[in-house]
Amino acid sequence: xxxxxxxxxxxxxxxxxxxxxxxxxxxxxxxxxxxxxxxxxxxxxxxxxxxxxxxxxxxxxxxxxxxxxxxxxxxxxxxxxxxxxxxxxxxxxxxxxxxxxxxxxxxxxxxxxxxxxxxxxxxxxxxxxxxxxxxxxxxxxxxxxxxxxxxxxxxxxxxxxxxxxxxxxxxxxxxxxxxxxxxxxxxxxxxxxxxxxxxxxxxxxxxxxxxxxxxxxxxxxxxxxxxxxxx
Amino acid sequence: xxxxxxxxxxxxxxxxxxxxxxxxxxxxxxxxxxxxxxxxxxxxxxxxxxxxxxxxxxxxxxxxxxxxxxxxxxxxxxxxxxxxxxxxxxxxxxxxxxxxxxxxxxxxxxxxxxxxxxxxxxxxxxxxxxxxxxxxxxxxxxxxxxxxxxxxxxxxxxxxxxxxxxxxxxxxxxxxxxxxxxxxxxxxxxxxxxxxxxxxxxxxxxxxxxxxxxxxxxxxxxxxxxxxxxxxxxxxxxxxxxxxxxxxxxxxxxxxxxxxxxxxxxxxxxxxxxxxxxxxxxxxxxxxxxxx
Numbered sequence: 326x327x328x329x330x331x332x333x334x335x336x337x338x339x340x341x342x343x344x345x346x347x348x349x350x351x352x353x354x355x356x357x358x359x360x361x362x363x364x365x366x367x368x369x370x371x372x373x374x375x376x377x378x379x380x381x382x383x384x385x386x387x388x389x390x391x392x393x394x395x396x397x398x399x400x401x402x403x404x405x406x407x408x409x410x411x412x413x414x415x416x417x418x419x420x421x422x423x424x425x426x427x428x429x430x431x432x433x434x435x436x437x438x439x440x441x442x443x444x445x446x447x448x449x450x451x452x453x454x455x456x457x458x459x460x461x462x463x464x465x466x467x468x469x470x471x472x473x474x475x476x477x478x479x480x481x482x483x484x485x486x487x488x489x490x491x492x493x494x495x496x497x498x499x500x501x502x503x504x505x506x507x508x509x510x511x512x513x514x515x516x517x518x519x520x521x522x523x524x525x526x527x528x529x530x531x532x533x534x535x536x537x538x539x540x541x542x543x544x545x546x547x548x549x550x551x552x553x554x555x556x
Numbered sequence: 557x558x559x560x561x562x563x564x565x566x567x568x569x570x571x572x573x574x575x576x577x578x579x580x581x582x583x584x585x586x587x588x589x590x591x592x593x594x595x596x597x598x599x600x601x602x603x604x605x606x607x608x609x610x611x612x613x614x615x616x617x618x619x620x621x622x623x624x625x626x627x628x629x630x631x632x633x634x635x636x637x638x639x640x641x642x643x644x645x646x647x648x649x650x651x652x653x654x655x656x657x658x659x660x661x662x663x664x665x666x667x668x669x670x671x672x673x674x675x676x677x678x679x680x681x682x683x684x685x686x687x688x689x690x691x692x693x694x695x696x697x698x699x700x701x702x703x704x705x706x707x708x709x710x711x712x713x714x715x716x717x718x719x720x721x722x723x724x725x726x727x728x729x730x731x732x733x734x735x736x737x738x739x740x741x742x743x744x745x746x747x748x749x750x751x752x753x754x755x756x757x758x759x760x761x762x763x764x765x766x767x768x769x770x771x772x773x774x775x776x777x778x779x780x781x782x783x784x785x786x787x788x789x790x791x792x793x794x795x796x797x798x799x800x801x802x803x804x805x806x807x808x809x810x811x812x813x814x815x816x817x818x819x820x821x822x823x824x825x826x827x828x829x830x831x832x833x834x835x836x837x838x839x840x841x842x843x844x845x846x847x848x
Contacts, residue, residue, distance in 0.1 A: 329558075329587035332580060333598055335668050335705035336676075336698060339605045342658030343770040345670045376768070380824075383622050383769040383841055385661050405661040454715050455669070 338456045339400040346432050347377065347384035350452025352404060353547055354434050355393020357460060357472055358448040360544050364440025369394050369418040374433040377452075378422040390434055391418055399456060430459075458547075464540070466508050466515035472547050474503050474519040479532065480540035483514040487537065491516065494528050513539070557583055561803045562707045562751065566744045576734075576744055577696035580703050599695040605665040606654075606677035612662055613653025620659040622841045624771045629653035632779075643686040644786055651678035651782040655775035668705045668714045671721075671770045672728035674778035676701060679732035679785050689739050700738040701731035704751050707803070712810040716763035716822035719813035725774075725781040726758025726809065730802075732785030733792070742793050752798025753788035755805045760812050762820035764827025767838035773828055 327334075340349040359366060371390055373381050381387045385404070392407035393399075395414060403410055411418055426433075430451035437447045449462035459471050463478060470476050477495075481487050488507065495502060501521040508515050523543060532541045559565050568579050584595050612618075613629045620626075633649035640648065651674035658664045658673055667676040680697060683689040689697075705714075708727045713719040719726075733750035742750070758781075766772045792798075798805065819826035828834050 329583075330706060330709060331588055332584050332595070332699070332702040332706065333602075335702045335709060336599070336602050337665050337667070339602065339663065339665045340670065341661050342664050342670055342673075343661065345666055348661070349670070379842070380768040383767055383771075385621075388661070400663060402663055454717070455666075 334455075340456060341385075341389070341400060341402060341404045344384045345456045346452045346454045347380060347386045348389045348404075349399035349456040350432065350454070350458045351377070351384075351386045351434060352389040352393035352397065352399045353456065353458045353472075354448070354450035354452065354460075355390040355436060356396060356398070357393075357450060357458070357544055357547075358436040358438055358446060359394050359396055361448055361463060361478065361542050362438045362440050362444060362446045363542055364442050364444050366394055366416055366438040367441050368439040369416060370421075370437040371418065372421045372423060372435040374423045374426050374429045374435070376431040377434055378424050381422070386434075387420055390436065391416070394418075394436065394438065430461075433461075435462075463515065466510070468508070468515065468517045469506060470517050470519060472544050474521065474546050475523040476544040476546070477516070477518040477520060477524070478540070478542050478544065479516040479518070479538060481514055481516070481535070482537040482539070483509050483512055484537050487514060488516065490535065491518070491532055494531050495520065495524055498524050498528055500524050557586055559583055559703075559706065560710055562704070562748050562806075563801070563803050565703055565707070566748060569744045575696075576703050576738065576747060577699035580699040580706075596695055599698050602665045602667075603680070603694055603698065605663055606667070607681060609654045609657045609662060609664045609673070610650045610677050610681050613655075613657045614649065618653075618656035618660050618662075620656065620769075620771055622767065622769055622771060622837070624766070624769070624837065625656050625659050625775060627656070628775065629656055640783075643682060644783060646686060647678045647682040647782045647786065648779045650681055651675055651778040652775055654678065655771075655778045659769070659771045659775065667701070667731070668709070668727055669716075669724045671716065671774045672724040672778060672781065674775070675725065675728035675732045675781045675785060676735070678778075678782040679735055683736060683739050687739070693739060697735035697739050700747060701735045704731045704734045708806055708809075711803070711806045713813060718821065719809060720763040720816055720821050721761040721774075721777055722755075722758045722809055723813060724763070725777045726755055726761055728778075729758060729781040729784040729788070730754040732782060733788035736785060736789035737792050740789070740793060742789075746792045748802040749796065749798045750788045750792035751802040752800060752805045753791050753796075754784050755802070755809055756798070756800070757784050757788065759809065760816070762816065762827050763822040764820060764829045765822070765824070766829050766834040767841045768824040768829070769841070
């Protein structure tokens with residue numbers, strides 16, 4: 326809970342039942358995976374872990390995740406018939422279940438997506454309760470963000486000055502960086518940058534066209550409260 | 557306007573001459589930078605979903621996927637026998653209605669959680685239909701409920717895994733009691749007393765859902781929660797004092813939540829979930845894998 330929660334952190338979310346963690350949160354993990362794919366998904370491979378694996382059926386966790394992958398919000402009544410909608414929109418899906426994996430949060434899902442243009446993404450997310458979620462892994466990189474702000478995700482070659490260049494593009498727009506998290510493997514770096522406002526499409530394009538950048542996506546915030554005000 | 561305690565909200569009301577609903581509008585405008593109109597528009601969206609979920613549960617077929625819930629709201633509503641008086645009987649049916657809609661993957665507004673989502677709609681619809689409160693007053697009642705929820709969230713927890721059902725239907729009953737007192741013209745002090753009564757009656761309530769589903773006993777605890785709200789409001793409006801002030805009762809719910817065994821907090825390992833029948837139901841519900 327933030328210091329000054331919104332009244333609409335208390336009232337709401339408006340959601341498809343039965344569970345804010347196992348249904349609403351699950352759909353959000355799916356929709357973030359879709360945003361990270363950046364394309365219309367045609368194939369989804371989903372692994373549910375721990376409590377998600379054990380109780381998905383009664384909570385509609387499976388339908389909620391598929392609904393999220395289709396782009397349905399947690400209050401979209403189409404979630405109930407998400408499998409039918411998936412068939413109609415040409416999304417094939419597969420589920421696997423892992424009952425006990427203690428290194429993961431009790432409500433964890435791994436979502437692998439393939440887009441119609443052949444791109445793929447693999448995301449691990451956990452549902453924390455109240456519809457809040459945390460993304461923990463993208464393309465094998467450990468990450469940690471709740472998508473409460475506009476979140477820029479970049480995967481790039483690990484070259485000196487990369488952070489400076491990307492933060493430079495953001496700074497030129499006058500957008501505040503709220504937080505930045507960097508992790509690296511031997512040759513690649515992953516940056517998760519939380520922003521107070523979104524950056525423009527042209528800035529996204531500038532980052533995308535940097536020769537050493539392999540992947541860049543902007544994830545929309547899903548925070549309750551403020552963002553639920555219709556602008 | 558930090559509002560860490562209900563007594564601070566009451567002080568704010570006293571010093572500004574505003575009621576609790578308007579205090580919460582001030583809070584939201586200040587901390588979120590939004591307009592009064594935006595706040596009310598959101599409240600109306602939530603009220604609409606609340607009313608629709610009550611209506612759905614009382615008119616449509618609601619049989620949960622597990623089979624545990626089977627049109628219970630309609631059964632209560634249509635029963636010839638009435639142990640409650642007309643108003644409370646309808647309130648109980650409405651709370652169960654929303655619980656069933658929730659279990660059947662229908663649309664609900666969590667208030668404060670999905671598992672306790674039946675109480676506030678049941679309170680508000682009953683105040684409107686049985687106590688002649690005009691619909692235009694319901695957003696303010698929801699604001700008063702949110703004040704209680706806000707302070708509860710800051711000092712205790714809504715999570716079944718932290719505070720058990722006390723944190724869910726308990727806090728919802730307190731929110732409901734506060735809004736009833738407000739709608740019937742009670743003072744801010746009486747609102748706080750009602751919160752104290754409702755939470756004291758929920759103290760130590762465990763979270764032990766059968767098969768881990770938001771169905772049994774969640775749905776019938778929503779029914780009892782709405783009754784708790786009306787009983788607590790009645791006592792406060794009659795001038796009874798909670799003796800332990802509401803803020804201290806909230807503090808006690810936190811302590812009790814911390815003392816509660818993890819097995820009794822949404823683990824599926826204790827209480828009703830761990831009974832012979834509870835285990836059998838769990839086996840039956842989860843026997844088959846989902847169909848593609």
